[in-house]
Amino acid sequence: MGITWIPGAERLGGGDIGGEMDTPDEPPRIVWHTTESGAGDAEFDSTADYLIEIGAEPHVLYDPTTDRIGQFGPLDESARALRNDGGDRTNRTGAVCIQVEVLARASEPFTGYWQPGPNFAALLDAARSWGVPDAWPAGDLAADDSDSTSRDSDTWHSEGGHYGHANVPGNDHWDPGAIDRSAILAAGSGDAPYPSTTGTGTADDESDASSGTDAAEVSLAKVVAAAGSDPDAAQGATTHRDDVLVVERALQAEGLLSGDWVDGSFGTRTQYAYAEWQSRCGYEGDDADGVPGRTTLEKLGAEHGFRVGD
Numbered sequence: 374m375g376i377t378w379i380p381g382a383e384r385l386g387g388g389d390i391g392g393e394m395d396t397p398d399e400p401p402r403i404v405w406h407t408t409e410s411g412a413g414d415a416e417f418d419s420t421a422d423y424l425i426e427i428g429a430e431p432h433v434l435y436d437p438t439t440d441r442i443g444q445f446g447p448l449d450e451s452a453r454a455l456r457n458d459g460g461d462r463t464n465r466t467g468a469v470c471i472q473v474e475v476l477a478r479a480s481e482p483f484t485g486y487w488q489p490g491p492n493f494a495a496l497l498d499a500a501r502s503w504g505v506p507d508a509w510p511a512g513d514l515a516a517d518d519s520d521s522t523s524r525d526s527d528t529w530h531s532e533g534g535h536y537g538h539a540n541v542p543g544n545d546h547w548d549p550g551a552i553d554r555s556a557i558l559a560a561g562s563g564d565a566p567y568p569s570t571t572g573t574g575t576a577d578d579e580s581d582a583s584s585g586t587d588a589a590e591v592s593l594a595k596v597v598a599a600a601g602s603d604p605d606a607a608q609g610a611t612t613h614r615d616d617v618l619v620v621e622r623a624l625q626a627e628g629l630l631s632g633d634w635v636d637g638s639f640g641t642r643t644q645y646a647y648a649e650w651q652s653r654c655g656y657e658g659d660d661a662d663g664v665p666g667r668t669t670l671e672k673l674g675a676e677h678g679f680r681v682g683d
């Protein structure tokens with residue numbers, strides 16, 4: 374018996390989405406999907422509601438930009454995100470058929486920009502607790518919607534491991550796109566660096582983040598310049614997009630900024646969020662005006678895996 378409810382996952386819906394597996398003696402598997410949407414808390418909430426409304430719940434909803442995770446039903450019962458292969462109920466194949474919808478688009482592989490953290494590790498731990506092997510038995514994923522991928526029914530039934538929706542017989546979707554298959558497996562291991570630690574990681578993770586070898590560097594001068602000019606510019610205008618994005622993702626991970634505003638523009642919403650961060654750091658008045666200073670930016674970086682340069 375493995376993990377049925379992932380520790381730390383929010384419960385979504387009524388918790389009752391499926392039933393017993395049809396072929397519990399066949400090997401365990403996990404299937405990756407993308408929601409074909411943006412990420413962030415607002416998308417997370419509306420997508421969860423939508424999946425419940427149309428009765429197409431996976432087991433898990435995951436935000437690759439914030440490491441937020443939610444779960445609709447127990448892992449040892451079926452979910453509803455797959456189409457049947459004729460009379461063959463793909464949702465009910467195997468000892469478990471864990472389905473994960475990632476808030477992302479197949480055309481922009483999420484492993485290119487994601488921030489996997491402790492919740493992603495908990496998801497993979499749960500899959501491994503059912504004996505899902507670290508393998509992709511169907512091979513390649515689709516790089517675009519005209520890419521043909523293996524959807525071999527014999528492989529599906531006889532081999533456990535990780536599958537894309539693009540690898541499931543009887544289905545015609547090409548999600549999750551050409552994600553990095555080894556990165557998925559590595560991100561769940563104990564020694565993966567978590568770019569976005571939320572303070573709940575292990576001591577090992579924190580030492581990775583503070584060693585700084587892989588950490589992004591944010592220029593204080595550029596962020597301050599963006600905070601000075603973006604609010605008065607056109608909506609969404611950017612001056613130092615890359616640096617600002619790193620700061621915005623950290624503010625989002627702190628729960629201070631909605632994903633809708635993680636756009637590389639240091640606009641008014643980002644200023645408000647940064648001002649909140651400054652007050653969390655103990656500043657008030659003019660010192661919490663939403664324009665970053667070195668002390669608060671370094672503190673944010675120490676918690677979210679970036680260094681602060683000049």
Ligand SMILES: [Zn+2]
Pocket residue numbers: 405406407454538546548
């Ligand atoms: Zn799918």
